[in-house]
Amino acid sequence: MTEGIKLTSKQLELLKILYNEGKPMEIYSVEKSQERLAKELKVTRQALSFHLKTLREMGLIRTGRGFIDLTKKALEVLGNGKDNKAYIFVKIDPTKRKHVYEKIKMIEGIKAYRVTGNIDMVIEVERARFEEVLDKISSIEGVRETISHFVIEPVA
Known part of the structure; x- marks a missing residue:
């Protein structure tokens, strides 16, 4: 299911940050500002926005006002599925x-x-x-x- 997903090192690092700070439900949800995430990744807000858009298009995250959710597909990419x-x-x-x-x-x-x-x-x-x-x-x-x-x- 995760075949063909190619992530940059920053996108993978971003997924890991979101996972570590996520709240487990069916998804992992993070309530953190994009400004703070950009600082943690040491990238500009524009670069972060690009990475988030790419991850969203791949179906790895969902975003909304004030939150970012990792999908089940993202957990599989990170190796953190149901057996975690x-x-x-x-x-x-x-x-x-x-x-x-x-x-x-x-x-x-x-x-x-x-x-x-x-x-x-x-x-x-x-x-x-x-x-x-x-x-x-x-x-x-x-x-x-x-x-x-x-x-x-x-x-x-």
Whole structure:
């Protein structure tokens, strides 16, 4: 699907900046001024405008007043598609399980599963939100330990 897409180094760098600052949904959305983006890329506003127009024409971004969205196609170009997940394994103090479950239910944008074995819960989160979610989980009273894993690539 990404065959035939040829990007300049600045366009690729721009996609990476937008991705790193994006908010994951079905797309990554960035609320940043073009002036600020141009400064980060060390290009003029006109040059940035050219790159944004090219990325928009390729179907890699959508733009509007005050926002830039990366499309699913852009995530595939960056290698950050659906398999860009982090998994947090959580060990919980048995006397605080109910409290921990209630707090974890309040964290948006995750999937949490109670499991058997030597851990109590597995939490699936987009890699872009990993640190934010890990900070929230780690601060919950009753969480004894967290162990994190990232998907490298699908096997099947």
